[in-house]
Amino acid sequence: MSMAYDVVAIGSGHNGLVAAAYLAAAGRKVLVLERNAWFGGGVVTRELTVQGFKHDQHSVGHIFIQANPLIRNDELGLISKYGLKYIYPEVPLISVFDDGTTLSLYRDRQRNYQELAKFSQRDAEAYLKFSEIAAHYLPMLIGTLYSAPVPMGAQFAMMDQSPEGREMFATMMKSSWEIITDWFEHEKTRLHFARMVGENLASPEELGSGISLFMFLGFMEKYGIGIPVGGSGALTAALIRCIEDHGGEVISEVDVSIIETKAGRASAVLTHDGRRFEAKDAVIGGIHPHLLRGYLHEAGVAPHVFERAERTTTSPCACITIHASLQEKLQFKAGNHVDKAAFIELLPVSIARFRRSFDDVRYGELPKDPLLALASPTNIDPSRAPMGKATMHAWAYVPFEVDGRPAAYWDEIKEAYADRLLERMSPYFHNLSSNLIIGRHVDTPLDMQRTSPSFQRGDLHGIAGHQHQFGAHRPTPDLGRNTVPGVDRLYLVGPFQHPGGGVFGAGRAAAMRVFDDLKMNFSQFNKA
Ligand SMILES: Cc1cc2nc3c(=O)[nH]c(=O)nc-3n(C[C@H](O)[C@H](O)[C@H](O)COP(=O)(O)OP(=O)(O)OC[C@H]3O[C@@H](n4cnc5c(N)ncnc54)[C@H](O)[C@@H]3O)c2cc1C
Structure with a gap:
């Protein structure tokens, strides 16, 4: 079975959707294929614990997309037409120290002055x-x-x-x-x-x-930190509405296996279940550099391109997250003012312990002092839980391979380790105990790699932000301009491309490149 489109995007992460949305808005027939049963990759809100509680499984705060013309100038109408709405808390981040003191980071410079004083x-x-x-x-x-x-x-x-x-x-x-x-x-x-x-x-x-x-x-x-009303996935939902409104399609549970090329040009994608989707103009691929060879092994790409891509380094800091639905809101011993913050960092008053935690992770050990942080999105957007109830999203840095064991070891220890993290957190609260938690869901670095192949080795940014993997050299000098040498009309998107991991809306840069190659006019979106 073969179906024809102008543009086929592999993966419904926000970057693939952003690129697809610009092309759909410019009149191209666009198809987005997603291997999961849900859309959004790292920008997703799901009922992970109990019905009625919406959890941002991965990203919570949308920071760097706020200056992107996609949002700043509402180039595609995501805000004015497709229902995206942000809340900007006055305290993007707060440090809560284990001696009960706090330091808030306000959006207001003078208030930060007073805080630090x-x-x-x-x-x-x-x-x-x-x-x-x-x-x-x-x-x-x-x-x-x-x-x-x-x-x-x-x-x-x-x-x-x-x-x-x-x-x-x-x-x-x-x-x-x-x-x-x-x-x-x-x-x-x-x-x-x-x-x-x-x-x-x-x-x-x-x-x-x-x-x-x-x-x-x-x-x-x-700009502050943007918290989307309804959850991080509200961005994904708005992008899908935009694509569909322009006649595009976004389909779940379709796992792409191969990018077909004809005369050095990406021409179609093949799926694991034997389908073929023709792409007349372009293929947009959310493909991690470690996996690129698998999609293109018959495309005649020079071996060094794959070799360098496979040598890209991931960050030693992988992540474990605990999502919990709560009987009531968290009560911080440090005071109710903590509730105003989007991100809450729990910190020992010890620089030596703090620095050593990063070293432990680097040495492949579970840190003696876990680097704990959390958000309680219902404090900012109560619509995400039934009235009076709350949600928590806690995270800590851990190695992908603990003590040199295979990553599968995480499947054995994850619940016990989550218990340990909650125990470490509880002294900061009046009410964080098992009685408070209605349901919980834990994602280890291995789970993150399973939910999106962008998060190889549990790296939320795809690959580390080291200087040699920066700018036009991200992920490698060969692949740094969203294209693959030797394969025309294939455009890479993902946290492993410039400008890096996080919700940036970086698919816009990939779209600009497609527009250039197809001699289309990107400035039609310019509202500045
Ligand atoms: C736990 C966690 C917390 C985070 N918190 C934040 C935060 O608060 N703020 C922030 O800015 N960033 C955060 N991030 C990072 C951010 O979520 C990611 O950098 C961003 O979502 C990456 O978007 P993307 O579209 O490039 O890739 P992804 O979101 O990874 O999307 C790629 C998509 O492609 C699909 N796919 C891949 N291969 C195929 C295939 N062969 N066929 C079909 N589909 C395929 C995947 O299933 C996935 O849906 C967090 C990430 C994690 C994991």
Whole structure:
């Protein structure tokens, strides 16, 4: 059986959907194929525990998509026409220390000044200067995020032209820890910012993590964290409505096995159940670099392209998540003000313990002090649970292979390890006990790889954000422009492509490339 479309997208992750939606809106006949029984990949909301409780299985907060013209200018009408609505909490993130004190990160600079002054007047003053620099960098950073990356050599040459560019280059090469300790003196301030950067799946001590500190702070002040009403999957739902409204189709439980090529051009996809979908103009592939060879083994791609792709490195920080439906809302001992925050970091007041936790993960061990964080989305959007009830989404960093054992070991230990994490969390709350929990669902790094092949080895960002896998070299220099050398009209999307993991709406850059190749006019969406 063979069916013909202009464009076929492999995978209904938000990036594939974004690319497909632009093409559908421009009049192409689009088909999106998803192997799971549900849509959205990492942008999904499901009743994972008990009926009536909606859980964001993966992403919770949509941060970096907020500056994307897709959302900022509502280029496809996701907000005005297709029902997407964001809430922007005034406190995107809070650090709750084990001595009962807290440090909130507000969207408002002056309030952050007051917060930091609780612990150090000097840090509060430094923050004003620091956030000024972050705000200054922000437009430059945003300028690089939502279109094809500039070639690496040109980017560095450009930065080398001015003192400001050279300063930014140095910031990019440094670790965020180096920058934090340079600017801030108090242990809690340092922990607060280091944990914030750590949300990027990297130890703050990793060289090259410096710029993410400025980027995160710049985004927090200007855009905050967007929490979609109804759940993370509301973005997926809006994208699907947009595609269908333009005559496209999005189908579940279709697992693509091969990309067929004809005369060096992607021409169709074949599925595991023997179907064939012809793609006259383009194939969009949410294909992890480790898996690319399997889809294209007869396409005549140069072996080094696959070899380099297979050598891309994942982050040592994989993730375990606990989703719980709760009898009532969580009661923090630190006070009700914690409820206002989107992301809540639970931290020991010890830099040594904090730093060692990342080291434990790097050595393949379960950390002695788990790096725990959580969100309680019902505090911000009560529509996700029956009245008076609540949800919790907790996460911690762990290795993919524990103590050198195969990843399948996670299937044996996951419930017991989740119990251990909940025990570690409970001293922060008045009411976190087994009586509070109606139902729970635990995802290990192996489960994440099973739910989406983008999350190889439990890496939420597909591959690590190391400098050699950055910009036009992400995932490799061969594949960094969303295309595969030797195969025309195949466009890669995923967290392993520029600009990296997270809800960025990066499928827009892939769509721009397709538009270019098909001599279509992308500026029709320009509403700026
Ligand atoms: C636990 C967790 C928490 C996270 N939290 C956040 C957060 O709060 N904020 C944030 O910004 N980011 C977060 N992320 C990261 C974010 O979710 C991902 O980076 C993002 O969703 C990736 O989107 P994508 O479309 O590129 O890929 P994916 O979402 O992985 O989508 C790929 C899709 O393709 C499908 N697919 C793959 N191969 C095939 C095939 N052969 N045939 C058919 N279908 C196929 C997959 O099933 C999947 O649905 C989190 C991720 C995880 C796992």
